[in-house]
Every structure is written in C-alpha cells, then in structure tokens.
Amino acid sequence: MRKISESTIHRLSLYYRTLVSLQRERYITVSSRELAKRDKLTPAQVRKDLSFFGSFGTRGLGYPVNELKDKIASILGLNRTWNVALVGVGNVGSALVSYKEFPRQGFVIKKIFDNDQRKIGKNHKGILVSDVRNLAKELKEDRIEIVVLAVPASAAQSVVDEVVSAGVHTILNFAPTNLKVPDNVVLRTVNMAMELEHLSFALSNRGKIKEL
Amino acid sequence: MRKISESTIHRLSLYYRTLVSLQRERYITVSSRELAKRDKLTPAQVRKDLSFFGSFGTRGLGYPVNELKDKIASILGLNRTWNVALVGVGNVGSALVSYKEFPRQGFVIKKIFDNDQRKIGKNHKGILVSDVRNLAKELKEDRIEIVVLAVPASAAQSVVDEVVSAGVHTILNFAPTNLKVPDNVVLRTVNMAMELEHLSFALSNRGKIKEL
DNA sequence: AATTGTGAAATTGTTCACAGCA
DNA sequence: TGCTGTGAACAATTTCACAATT
Numbered sequence: 001m002r003k004i005s006e007s008t009i010h011r012l013s014l015y016y017r018t019l020v021s022l023q024r025e026r027y028i029t030v031s032s033r034e035l036a037k038r039d040k041l042t043p044a045q046v047r048k049d050l051s052f053f054g055s056f057g058t059r060g061l062g063y064p065v066n067e068l069k070d071k072i073a074s075i076l077g078l079n080r081t082w083n084v085a086l087v088g089v090g091n092v093g094s095a096l097v098s099y100k101e102f103p104r105q106g107f108v109i110k111k112i113f114d115n116d117q118r119k120i121g122k123n124h125k126g127i128l129v130s131d132v133r134n135l136a137k138e139l140k141e142d143r144i145e146i147v148v149l150a151v152p153a154s155a156a157q158s159v160v161d162e163v164v165s166a167g168v169h170t171i172l173n174f175a176p177t178n179l180k181v182p183d184n185v186v187l188r189t190v191n192m193a194m195e196l197e198h199l200s201f202a203l204s205n206r207g208k209i210k211e212l
Numbered sequence: 213m214r215k216i217s218e219s220t221i222h223r224l225s226l227y228y229r230t231l232v233s234l235q236r237e238r239y240i241t242v243s244s245r246e247l248a249k250r251d252k253l254t255p256a257q258v259r260k261d262l263s264f265f266g267s268f269g270t271r272g273l274g275y276p277v278n279e280l281k282d283k284i285a286s287i288l289g290l291n292r293t294w295n296v297a298l299v300g301v302g303n304v305g306s307a308l309v310s311y312k313e314f315p316r317q318g319f320v321i322k323k324i325f326d327n328d329q330r331k332i333g334k335n336h337k338g339i340l341v342s343d344v345r346n347l348a349k350e351l352k353e354d355r356i357e358i359v360v361l362a363v364p365a366s367a368a369q370s371v372v373d374e375v376v377s378a379g380v381h382t383i384l385n386f387a388p389t390n391l392k393v394p395d396n397v398v399l400r401t402v403n404m405a406m407e408l409e410h411l412s413f414a415l416s417n418r419g420k421i422k423e424l
Numbered sequence: 425a426a427t428t429g430t431g432a433a434a435t436t437g438t439t440c441a442c443a444g445c446a
Numbered sequence: 447t448g449c450t451g452t453g454a455a456c457a458a459t460t461t462c463a464c465a466a467t468t
Binding site for chain 3: 243244245255259260262263267268269270271272273274275
Binding site: 010014021078171188192193194199201 | 221233296307388411416
C-alpha cells in the first residue's frame with residue numbers, strides 16, 4: 001500500500017466531519033462534487049484520496065454516506081477508544097478536560113497529572129489529579145496510549161522524556177517549545193502563537209500568500 | 213516576488229522560534245545546517261526558504277542570528293502589535309486570555325466578548341467582558357484586526373458573519389465546525405480533535421504514515 | 425575550509441480527461 | 447446520463463550538487 005501523506009490524513013479528518021454532518025442531514029449517498037464543495041477541495045482530489053482505500057463509490061451514484069464514514073473512522077482509528085492521559089492542568093489543560101469532542105471521538109482521558117500540591121487529589125470532571133512524580137508508573141498501570149502535554153515550556157522536555165521512557169510513543173504537545181524525541185515517537189505540537197502568526201503574515205502580506 | 217506557500221510560512225515560524233532560542237544562547241551566527249537540525253529539516257530547505265527574501269547569509273560563515281530573526285519577524289508581521297478580540301470566554305477562551313505567548317509576540321487582546329450575563333462586566337486579566345450584542349460596534353471602535361473565536365460550534369457561524377460584516381477579515385477559529393466566509397477573509401481553524409486524529413491514525417497504521 | 429545561493433533534477437502532490445460502470 | 451476510478455499530464459515542492467564567496 002502506498003504511504004499516506006500528512007495532508008491526506010488531514011483531508012480524511014475533514015471528510016469524516018463532513019460525513020457526520022451529511023448523516024445528520026439524512027443523506028444516503030454523496031458525490032465527490034458535494035464532498036469537495038463542503039470541504040473546499042476539488043472532486044478529483046476527493047476521488048483520489050478515497051480510491052486509496054478501495055472502491056467505495058458507485059459509478060453514477062456517488063458514495064454511501066454511512067459506509068464511507070465508518071470506513072474513514074476505521075482508517076483514522078476512530079472505531080475504538082484510546083486511553084489518554086493529560087499532564088498539566090493549568091489553563092490549557094483545564095480547557096482540554098472539558099473539551100467534548102474528545103470523548104465523542106473515542107479519546108478518553110483516564111488520568112490527569114500535575115506537580116502542584118494544591119491541585120493533586122482534586123477532582124476534574126470526575127478524574128482525580130495524580131502527582132506527576134508517579135507519572136511513569138501510572139501511565140503503565142492504566143495502559144495509556146496517548147499523552148496530551150499541557151505543561152509550561154520549561155517543564156515540557158523532562159516530562160516528554162519520562163513519558164517516552166514509560167513506553168508511551170504518541171504525544172500531543174501544547175507547550176510552545178521544540179521537543180526532542182526518538183524517531184519512533186509520534187509527536188505533534190499545537191502552538192497557538194504560530195497559528196496567529198499565519199494571520200499576521202497574511203495581514204502583512206496581502207496578496208503574497210499562495211493559499212489559505 | 214514569488215508567492216509563499218503555507219508550509220513555507222509554517223517553517224518561517226519555526227525558524228523564528230529557533231532564532232529566539234539561539235539569541236538566548238548567545239549565538240552570533242548560525243549555519244543552515246544548525247537551523248535545519250533544530251527544526252528537523254534539511255539544510256537545503258532552510259537555504260531555499262531564506263533565499264526568498266534576499267541574501268542574508270555570509271558564505272563560509274552562516275546567517276547573523278539577530279538580523280535574521282528581525283527579518284523573519286518583519287516578514288511574519290511580528291515587528292508591531294496587533295489588536296485582537298476574543299469572542300467567547302469559556303474553557304478555551306479563558307486559556308487563551310492567559311496565554312503568555314500572545315502578548316510576547318505582539319498579539320494584544322483588547323476586547324473580550326461573551327453572551328453570558330454572568331460573565332459580562334467581569335474582569336479577565338484586566339479586560340472587562342463586553343456583551344456580544346455590541347460586537348460589531350466595539351470591533352470598529354477599537355480597530356480590532358484579528359478576532360479569535362472560542363464559542364460553541366452552534367454559535368460560531370453567526371458570530372463569524374457579524375465579525376466579517378464589521379470589517380474584520382482575519383479570524384482564528386477554535387470552534388470545531390466548518391465555517392463559511394467570503395473569499396477575502398482569512399480564516400484558520402484549530403481543531404484539537406483533528407490533531408488527536410493524526411495520532412490515532414499513526415497508532416492504527418504504524419508504518420503506513422509517510423512523514424510525521 | 426566552510427558555507428551560502430541557486431539552477432537543475434528528483435520527487436511528491438494535484439488536476440485532467442476519459443474509459444467503464446450503474 | 448451521472449459519477450467513479452485512474453493513468454497520464456501537470457504543478458509544486460524538495461533535494462542535489464556545485465560555483466561563488468568569505
């Protein structure tokens with residue numbers, strides 16, 4: 001099977017959301033043209049993306065919404081639940097605990113860690129905050145598969161090192177810092193300042209930007 | 213001038229951060245090799261990117277850290293401040309108000325809006341929360357240039373419509389929904405569930421992913 | 425000697441255009 | 447007829463490789 005690029009995965013995520021909407025709107029089938037329109041892509045792109053995974057469409061008719069949604073869910077790993085741990089329950093961490101899309105898509109926060117004695121032992125949405133000193137032990141005990149990092153930049157690298165050594169190889173980082181991880185670790189960093197920089201770039205360079 | 217692609221802007225943001233670090237580490241010059249290493253890119257890529265904007269480097273020596281940082285700051289529009297308004301001060305909004313990177317990079321939250329009477333009039337980090345019913349008027353009065361949207365998905369489209377009609381054409385959206393905007397509006401959406409989907413995809417398809 | 429700047433080559437990603445099927 | 451699936455054409459991006467410069 002040909003490898004799938006980052007941008008294809010991103011588009012699959014878009015298709016997934018659009019298919020959920022179409023399902024709510026009682027669509028039975030959908031054409032590549034309609035999918036493309038809703039996600040601001042071209043019909044050819046949609047067909048190319050989907051043809052990666054087999055022939056789901058019916059010529060003349062389009063794609064069956066339910067089936068396609070389930071197929072994409074399964075490709076994205078959304079047809080099951082994932083054990084997630086959150087490290088750092090400050091401003092960003094608290095927002096993430098309440099983020100309803102996570103459980104909806106199967107991302108279940110099983111553990112919360114912090115290093116602040118005032119927070120440890122407290123309850124966040126039904127989850128007791130653990131002492132980060134027990135991080136490695138508890139990550140293993142609870143078979144955590146994904147760690148979400150919402151600690152200050154200064155603490156991020158040492159937490160990552162411990163997470164990795166505890167055997168968790170999939171990390172979503174919200175700390176605004178570059179982290180070093182071994183090659184076998186999948187690390188994604190979300191940096192909100194960098195998102196704003198795209199906008200200030202666009203404002204500063206109206207017309208020079210190629211695509212949104 | 214050739215147009216700059218999305219991914220080039222993203223890399224410029226990376227370089228900017230790395231140059232800030234290098235400055236703190238008292239580097240005077242830096243080679244494309246060192247920059248590439250820190251940002252997990254290739255030296256050729258770094259040189260190609262930077263050569264877009266002129267010849268800053270010195271052959272045999274590398275790039276002057278301070279000058280290059282300032283140059284990239286100016287390309288990204290970070291050499292000035294931007295008036296930002298936040299709409300929605302729930303979990304995500306509260307986190308954004310406290311996000312220290314924003315003011316550091318010149319993104320100054322001048323106004324906060326909400327539709328919850330219990331929140332209106334209250335103070336968030338020194339900013340009074342305004343009634344969202346006055347949105348258009350106050351966006352204009354305060355010459356807001358960027359709006360950050362942190363409202364529930366169900367409210368997002370109507371807020372966007374009002375923001376656009378008030379003349380603000382640059383929006384960062386945290387609501388997990390697809391928004392329609394006119395072509396002249398720059399809209400970026402950050403969807404944390406989609407970020408996690410990349411990770412669940414990676415976990416489900418170890419080996420099929422092309423790049424991180 | 426070290427490192428930039430850059431055309432040319434290689435690779436990757438997107439769109440076209442049409443055969444094939446319901 | 448309408449729409450998928452896909453090889454081929456095209457476009458964009460990345461990497462190579464080396465002359466130019468300090």
